[in-house]
Amino acid sequence: MESGGKTNSIGRLIFTLIVIFAIFYLGYNQFGAPKSSKNKHLQVLSYSSFSSLLGPGAEIKKQFEKICDCELVIIDGGDAGILLQKLKYLEKIDMVIGLDQFQIRENALKFAWKKLKPEDFWMLPENFKLQNETFAPFDWAPLTFIYRDKDFTQWHSPNLSSVFDLKKSKFISLQNPRSSSVGVYFIWWLWSQAGENEENYRKLITEFMPKIHSVSSGWDASYGLFQKGHAQMTFSYVTSLIYHWVNEKDHQYQALVDSAGHPFQIEYFGIPETCENCELAASFAKFLLEPPIQELFLQKNYMFPVLADLPALKELKLPELNRLKNVDQFLKNKDVLIEIWDQQMAKNQ
Amino acid sequence: MTSSVFHSIKFTLEQAIATSALTCVLAFFAALGLSHFNLKLRWQASFNVLIIAPNILPSIFIIIGYLNAFQYFGGFPYGLWGVVLVQAMVNVGWVAINFQSTIEQKLGGVLDLCWIEGASRWRVLKEVVSFLRADIANQFLSVFLIAIASFSIPLILSGGHGSSIEVYIYEILRVKGDLARAALLALMQGLVVFFISQIIYRNSKIIPENLNSRHANLSPFGFSLVGWALLIPTFLLIVGLSCIRFNQDARTDLYFYLGDILRSLPFTFMIGLLSASVSFFILSLLIYHLPNAQVRRHFSSLPVTSLALLGFVFFMVGGHSPMWSMIKISLGLSLIFLPQLMRMFLTSELSRLENQYLLAVTLGASRGQIFKFILWPQLSKRVVAAAQLMALWSIGDFAFSSIVAVDSFHLSLVIRDLLTCYRLEVATLCCWLLVAVGIILYFLIGRIFNVSYK
Numbered sequence: 144m145e146s147g148g149k150t151n152s153i154g155r156l157i158f159t160l161i162v163i164f165a166i167f168y169l170g171y172n173q174f175g176a177p178k179s180s181k182n183k184h185l186q187v188l189s190y191s192s193f194s195s196l197l198g199p200g201a202e203i204k205k206q207f208e209k210i211c212d213c214e215l216v217i218i219d220g221g222d223a224g225i226l227l228q229k230l231k232y233l234e235k236i237d238m239v240i241g242l243d244q245f246q247i248r249e250n251a252l253k254f255a256w257k258k259l260k261p262e263d264f265w266m267l268p269e270n271f272k273l274q275n276e277t278f279a280p281f282d283w284a285p286l287t288f289i290y291r292d293k294d295f296t297q298w299h300s301p302n303l304s305s306v307f308d309l310k311k312s313k314f315i316s317l318q319n320p321r322s323s324s325v326g327v328y329f330i331w332w333l334w335s336q337a338g339e340n341e342e343n344y345r346k347l348i349t350e351f352m353p354k355i356h357s358v359s360s361g362w363d364a365s366y367g368l369f370q371k372g373h374a375q376m377t378f379s380y381v382t383s384l385i386y387h388w389v390n391e392k393d394h395q396y397q398a399l400v401d402s403a404g405h406p407f408q409i410e411y412f413g414i415p416e417t418c419e420n421c422e423l424a425a426s427f428a429k430f431l432l433e434p435p436i437q438e439l440f441l442q443k444n445y446m447f448p449v450l451a452d453l454p455a456l457k458e459l460k461l462p463e464l465n466r467l468k469n470v471d472q473f474l475k476n477k478d479v480l481i482e483i484w485d486q487q488m489a490k491n492q
Numbered sequence: 493m494t495s496s497v498f499h500s501i502k503f504t505l506e507q508a509i510a511t512s513a514l515t516c517v518l519a520f521f522a523a524l525g526l527s528h529f530n531l532k533l534r535w536q537a538s539f540n541v542l543i544i545a546p547n548i549l550p551s552i553f554i555i556i557g558y559l560n561a562f563q564y565f566g567g568f569p570y571g572l573w574g575v576v577l578v579q580a581m582v583n584v585g586w587v588a589i590n591f592q593s594t595i596e597q598k599l600g601g602v603l604d605l606c607w608i609e610g611a612s613r614w615r616v617l618k619e620v621v622s623f624l625r626a627d628i629a630n631q632f633l634s635v636f637l638i639a640i641a642s643f644s645i646p647l648i649l650s651g652g653h654g655s656s657i658e659v660y661i662y663e664i665l666r667v668k669g670d671l672a673r674a675a676l677l678a679l680m681q682g683l684v685v686f687f688i689s690q691i692i693y694r695n696s697k698i699i700p701e702n703l704n705s706r707h708a709n710l711s712p713f714g715f716s717l718v719g720w721a722l723l724i725p726t727f728l729l730i731v732g733l734s735c736i737r738f739n740q741d742a743r744t745d746l747y748f749y750l751g752d753i754l755r756s757l758p759f760t761f762m763i764g765l766l767s768a769s770v771s772f773f774i775l776s777l778l779i780y781h782l783p784n785a786q787v788r789r790h791f792s793s794l795p796v797t798s799l800a801l802l803g804f805v806f807f808m809v810g811g812h813s814p815m816w817s818m819i820k821i822s823l824g825l826s827l828i829f830l831p832q833l834m835r836m837f838l839t840s841e842l843s844r845l846e847n848q849y850l851l852a853v854t855l856g857a858s859r860g861q862i863f864k865f866i867l868w869p870q871l872s873k874r875v876v877a878a879a880q881l882m883a884l885w886s887i888g889d890f891a892f893s894s895i896v897a898v899d900s901f902h903l904s905l906v907i908r909d910l911l912t913c914y915r916l917e918v919a920t921l922c923c924w925l926l927v928a929v930g931i932i933l934y935f936l937i938g939r940i941f942n943v944s945y946k
Contacts, residue, residue: 150872150944159940160769167762171815175755188898195900195909196752197745218812221894228669232808233898249667313570319647321663357570357648360659363911364552364648370916371736373559373568386914391741445914489499 183213185423188230189240190223192444199436199443207430213423222361223410224324227251230415237424240281240412240431243324247274247411248474255416263429270466271409271449278411281431282446284380285407285464286328288315288399294375303336303401306354306376313356316365316374320481325362328406329378330480331473336403339472344480348487358488380408382445384461389442404465410446497660501684504656507572507646508639511579512632519584519631520621523591525719541934543585543722544881546729548888548930550904551644552911553923554582557732564731574649579639581725586881587631588722590836593874594627595620598844627840629692630792634836637685641799643891657681662800671804678798689793733920742917749915752906753922757929759818760887760903764933766822767886768879771833772941774826775875778834779842780863792839794831802828803895814901821893821902825886833878841871868944876941883933887926903929 151159185207194200194217204215218233220226223241227250230239242251256277264279271280288306294314298305306315318326333351337343356374359365369377376399387396412431414424430436437448438455448456473480546554558578562568569577599620606616621628639646643658657677664674746753778791806824810816845867852862890904900909903926910919 150942151940153943156940156943160765163765164762167758168815170758175758175814191894191900191905191909192912195913196749197909197913197915218898219900220898222666224666225895228665228804229807229898231669233812250669313651319659321659322666355651357651359552359648360644360662363908364555364644366914367552367556367911367916368559368648370914371556371560373556383914390914485499489503 179214181214183420184216185213185237185420185427186216186235187238187240188218188220188236191219191221193241194219199439202439203436235419236415237418237420238412238414242411244409244470247278257414257416266432268451278413280409280411280449282440282444282448283407283409284382284446285405287381287405288376289379289383290376290397292395292397301399307350312353314375315354316356316368316377317358318362318365319358319360322360323362330484331406334480335467348484382447385445398462400462400464404467407466504640507575508636510576511639512635514576514580515583515587515635516628516632519587519591521718522588522722523595526588526592527596540589541931542726545726546582548884548927549923550888550890555648557729560735561728561732570649570651575646578645578649583635585722590631630835630840633689633692634832661798665800665804674801678801686793736917736920738917745915745918756901756903756906759901760929763818763822763902764883764887767826768883768937770823770826771882772875772879774830775878779867779871788842792835797828799892803892806896812898814899817897820896825889825892829882829885837874837878841874879941880934880937883937884930887930
């Protein structure tokens with residue numbers, strides 16, 4: 144318990160607190176509060192790794208403000224999974240960046256969105272088209288197991304069967320599918336590996352369970368455990384390699400390639416019907432697909448840009464992975480599959 | 493209701509019961525040691541902040557810190573016992589401090605008498621336990637409720653078996669945005685906790701007051717070493733987090749992020765101070781209004797509200813500027829943890845003072861007089877301790893803040909951003925900064941909140 148010592152009066156405490164708060168408030172208004180001389184504000188809602196200083200948001204803001212005579216305000220919506228729920232309660236949002244194909248199919252259409260003009264998005268390649276004429280893709284990445292060479296010296300070109308065949312236990316860090324969208328992608332992968340058959344899927348989980356080191360509530364925690372060497376493998380984006388290869392110059396990180404295919408996360412943006420600066424939002428949408436900005440997604444978001452012929456992309460030589468096509472079937476069964484996952488985990492407790 | 497929900501309730505209850513039992517046993521012996529130290533008051537405060545320091549850190553750093561540290565002992569025991577061990581290490585500090593203060597305040601005369609009469613050490617120990625039944629029940633319940641609401645530690649360290657109800661609530665809010673269903677699940681969890689609390693309180697007697705408030709003499713117990721053992725959890729965490737390399741890339745990233753980190757410090761400080769203020773004043777009000785045993789018991793049985801659910805509610809109301817978010821986070825976290833602080837620091841103390849309160853009422857004292865002259869002088873230190881712990885909890889939070897805020901304006905949110913951008917090293921460095929802010933707040937609150945209502 145804290146020391147007795149000299150006591151203050153309650154009046155002095157309240158006075159001290161008011162003074163501290165007043166100094167803070169004045170200081171914030173003077174130096175901390177955002178000030179803008181621009182008349183137009185474009186408000187964009189995105190997830191935290193996009194909007195953070197190390198993410199692409201800061202550079203995109205700088206570049207766009209040079210040409211738009213406006214202020215780009217990027218609102219940090221936290222986890223990508225809750226962007227839509229936050230959109231319900233935020234006013235004057237002109238664009239939402241970071242919805243994935245699950246959110247678009249499951250929830251996004253419950254909201255009203257502006258139609259995008261297809262002629263503005265002519266540059267999109269065949270495999271990344273507009274969705275429902277309202278959502279445009281801007282980056283993507285396949286998901287797979289990431290590991291370090293030194294931990295699996297016996298492997299040459301491993302696939303998912305190699306993981307099942309390993310005699311090792313407790314070495315993979317995963318994400319909980321109930322709290323993390325990356326966890327849902329893993330369920331999709333496992334279900335596809337099981338031939339979309341419920342019984343095989345159950346068996347696969349049971350076989351897989353001894354290999355699980357931990358299941359975290361989010362991708363950041365599971366990747367942190369892998370980075371610190373507590374888990375030797377993690378389920379993540381193949382583009383996580385970009386961070387290790389380019390930023391850390393560490394090439395021992397590798398991605399597992401399975402010819403049967405991998406789940407791809409494709410990220411989209413959309414303009415809500417309630418936008419205030421809709422014209423500006425439309426021009427920002429086109430801006431996001433310009434080559435220099437697309438490169439930023441590669442360098443700072445560690446995701447592949449949707450424009451395929453960027454020079455930076457060719458230099459990387461990341462493994463090429465096949466795409467699972469059964470997203471709609473998976474989504475029909477998603478809740479049941481997650482429930483089965485939980486049941487199997489609980490059974491083997 | 494699905495079968496996996498039942499499994500998760502079962503696992504949640506198992507780990508919560510085991511965590512509370514282990515924490516209470518360890519803390520009880522450690523408290524005997526703490527009392528034996530007879531440290532000077534200033535050093536006691538420094539010692540206390542060291543042993544409750546693990547409470548400041550976000551869960552992922554507690555986990556990584558302990559996992560790193562346990563590598564020196566042949567690896568970490570994953571599963572139920574791993575969860576229990578880490579949660580006990582995080583909570584044992586403050587529970588021991590509470591036990592210490594209770595033993596010193598309540599058992600001074602009794603222990604002296606036991607020694608004079610020649611009772612054996614273990615006989616005395618048995619009597620001490622029976623005297624403190626209600627306090628032990630209280631602390632057990634406090635840890636139990638923290639363990640029930642715990643999200644990340646059980647999930648990660650159990651190897652995936654530990655989906656708590658909180659995970660389901662978050663899923664419902666995240667995917668479906670169904671506030672009503674989430675509230676129903678939170679209510680169900682709340683009712684279970686409420687009934688368990690009621691049973692525990694019903695079976696624990698109100699402790700007789702000790703009007704000779706002399707400090708207990710615990711020297712003959714010889715438990716001083718156990719008191720020092722309270723430093724082990726913090727020491728392990730320091731060792732574990734120090735293992736994390738800080739290379740040239742991390743230095744570059746730190747330089748790049750320095751502006752954001754520095755900008756976040758005043759907000760972090762203010763969140764701690766505001767949460768401490770809110771909890772200080774509400775607890776003062778509760779002391780004023782809650783001498784009634786029945787009302788107090790019901791209030792103390794209130795569960796910790798679902799963090800995800802209240803986060804969404806707070807997100808929906810008010811503005812979204814950093815200033816607004818700071819106020820909402822401070823207020824929200826204070827409301828979430830208030831029943832917990834009440835249980836930890838005040839419930840058994842108010843029971844102890846009930847006879848004094850009744851005597852004062854019989855003699856015609858007004859409620860204001862009773863508060864000013866009887867209750868507050870004896871409880872003020874506990875309220876200050878509650879405010880200190882609240883400040884530490886609030887600055888380390890990023891689960892609630894992530895839902896409420898739309899800008900990474902305080903240090904925990906900056907740490908989250910760093911984690912999502914692969915920068916674990918810089919994030920770890922920021923954790924040390926968070927600890928430093930926590931220590932400054934701890935001493936500042938101890939100094940300025942030490943008030944009399946005269």
